[in-house]
Amino acid sequence: MKKILFYLHFIKIGGAELVAIEYIKGLIQQGYKVDLIIDFNMGKEVNTFEYAIPKEVNFKYVKSEKISKFIYNFRTLGKKNKFFNVFLYGFIMFFDFYYYHTKVKKNLKENNYDTTISFYQFLPAYITKHKNMKHIIWLHGSVEHFFGGIKNLFKKNYEKKLNKYDYIVTIANEMKEQLENFYPNLPKEKIKMIYNPFDFNTIIKKANNTQDLINDEKILLKGDYICTVTRIDEHQKDLTTLINAYDILFKENKIKEKLYIIGDGPDRLAMKNLVKVKKLQNNILFLGKKTNPFIWMKNAKFFVLSSKFEGLPTVLIETITVETLVISANCKTGPKEILKNGECGELFEVGNDEELAKKIEYILKNDEYRKNKVLKAKDRIKEFDKKKVIFELINIIENGE
Numbered sequence: 001m002k003k004i005l006f007y008l009h010f011i012k013i014g015g016a017e018l019v020a021i022e023y024i025k026g027l028i029q030q031g032y033k034v035d036l037i038i039d040f041n042m043g044k045e046v047n048t049f050e051y052a053i054p055k056e057v058n059f060k061y062v063k064s065e066k067i068s069k070f071i072y073n074f075r076t077l078g079k080k081n082k083f084f085n086v087f088l089y090g091f092i093m094f095f096d097f098y099y100y101h102t103k104v105k106k107n108l109k110e111n112n113y114d115t116t117i118s119f120y121q122f123l124p125a126y127i128t129k130h131k132n133m134k135h136i137i138w139l140h141g142s143v144e145h146f147f148g149g150i151k152n153l154f155k156k157n158y159e160k161k162l163n164k165y166d167y168i169v170t171i172a173n174e175m176k177e178q179l180e181n182f183y184p185n186l187p188k189e190k191i192k193m194i195y196n197p198f199d200f201n202t203i204i205k206k207a208n209n210t211q212d213l214i215n216d217e218k219i220l221l222k223g224d225y226i227c228t229v230t231r232i233d234e235h236q237k238d239l240t241t242l243i244n245a246y247d248i249l250f251k252e253n254k255i256k257e258k259l260y261i262i263g264d265g266p267d268r269l270a271m272k273n274l275v276k277v278k279k280l281q282n283n284i285l286f287l288g289k290k291t292n293p294f295i296w297m298k299n300a301k302f303f304v305l306s307s308k309f310e311g312l313p314t315v316l317i318e319t320i321t322v323e324t325l326v327i328s329a330n331c332k333t334g335p336k337e338i339l340k341n342g343e344c345g346e347l348f349e350v351g352n353d354e355e356l357a358k359k360i361e362y363i364l365k366n367d368e369y370r371k372n373k374v375l376k377a378k379d380r381i382k383e384f385d386k387k388k389v390i391f392e393l394i395n396i397i398e399n400g401e
Contacts, residue, residue, distance in 0.1 A: 013289055034054075172312045310332075
């Protein structure tokens with residue numbers, strides 16, 4: 001039985017975490033022994049998906065809860081004041097070095113894994129020092145956005161880091177092309193593309209399960225609404241554009257549906273204040289985190305993603321699975337590829353609230369148009385089927401193909 005080590009950044013609510021769990025389950029079903037180490041321990045309230053880790057998996061946190069929260073607080077400050085990023089980088093380098101030598105290294109020696117999978121692009125590369133095993137790293141975002149501002153100073157170092165891995169996995173063809181163009185000296189045979197895997201049956205089952213809803217949620221679910229499910233982080237997710245688009249339509253009496261924002265994040269208070277300034281508190285509702293967001297996606301008239309950049313946004317595929325129309329920013333990378341240039345949904349220019357408002361208005365007025373788009377999208381998602389994708393990963397593990 002081959003042994004695989006998955007290395008995750010967090011186990012909180014997020015697309016990458018969900019995808020990692022699907023891979024781990026799939027590998028176990030195919031007879032692999034899988035262990036998991038998680039870089040940051042953010043405490044029980046934040047480690048939301050810890051419950052989803054299969055019981056067969058031995059998992060450990062690398063950093064203590066106290067150190068994890070300390071670093072994360074600096075990370076939040078760094079988004080507001082770039083000066084803090086200098087200290088943040090130093091702290092992360094120090095603690096990564098310390099915890100590798102005190103925890104990770106020992107774990108690797110004791111277990112003698114066949115393959116390690118670093119499932120986040122900025123995890124430390126110390127793990128690749130162990131040459132008796134195969135090392136794979138996953139990229140989850142647009143490469144162009146990895147190196148904005150001060151991070152561009154580390155562009156060359158990052159190329160050296162990637163070269164230490166046997167294989168580099170991107171999750172969209174557009175991302176693979178970006179990486180090849182960004183780092184032309186990286187051996188092309190190292191770079192692979194695998195779509196994220198999805199368990200469609202489980203998503204559909206959860207989307208139809210109302211048992212865990214409280215009465216207030218059931219009332220909200222019966223209303224007319226559009227929704228987004230997101231981490232509330234303006235650096236990437238750009239809820240400002242969605243809120244502004246809704247405001248445009250509301251002022252012109254062109255929308256009666258409410259907007260439900262599902263999720264949490266560092267900019268939740270700022271976004272709530274923006275809604276308050278626009279006097280839309282009764283129309284735009286912040287529902288917080290939901291362990292089962294699928295039921296909200298399913299019952300929405302349509303779903304909006306307003307991000308500035310992505311990797312392969314899992315939330316779009318999940319929304320298509322429950323047969324709800326998607327309107328997405330045409331950001332790099334993923335939305336255009338998932339929606340086949342708008343054939344299976346709607347695309348709008350990043351940050352263009354007026355264009356988004358027009359798209360929303362048109363969809364609300366044209367129900368047949370919406371239904372036709374949903375039908376086209378159903379065929380599109382077959383490429384993301386869990387069984388198909390798991391075997392693509394196994395092919396890399398076993399054959400390097």
